[in-house]
Amino acid sequence: QQQVKQSPQSLIVQKGGISIINCAYENTAFDYFPWYQQFPGKGPALLIAIRPDVSEKKEGRFTISFNKSAKQFSLHIMDSQPGDSATYFCAASMRAAGNKLTFGGGTRVLVKP
């Protein structure tokens, strides 16, 4: 049972464009929603995270939008750069359950120069 569904599986965007990755979750008890960035041969690195009492959070070129009623959240990468080419994972967890992360399947992003 996949509790966090992520789309698309892959994405190609031109340099300077906007990358958008979407995630949907089922468990309404989730209360922490991080996004991770992973480069080949490396572990996932925390990019940005949001809690359900906030509808949007921005850090530099990265923005999370959160829709609690629709049980959906998304990552927007503005002004995409070739260095942003990586695999991105959304995840969700519950503080009351040991903060165990449930991950989406990942999105491979390629930014063309």
Added chain:
Amino acid sequence: DAGITQSPRHKVTETGTPVTLRCHQTENHRYMYWYRQDPGHGLRLIHYSYGVKDTDKGEVSDGYSVSRSKTEDFLLTLESATSSQTSVYFCAISEGPGSAQHFGDGTRLSIL
């Protein structure tokens, strides 16, 4: 980078052999986690620890055991490795509920 070291980084072994992976942290974080990463599945939790000698199962715990005898070390053991356990294994650490998890660089395990 968070002070997390996973060892070995790569290992090839045969079906039926025991395998132990080690995660060592220098951050003194209370929580430690083991995940496996497979194409199309993202990362899935195997086991986690919320303190010395305190562990619990994750989503895909069958065939795995863990031990944590001191804060800095979390061991993952495959008692009798099977080909389905070929994967990349990641360790993560966290200060506690509500805190971010930080990951090591993984162990690539191949079971032939």
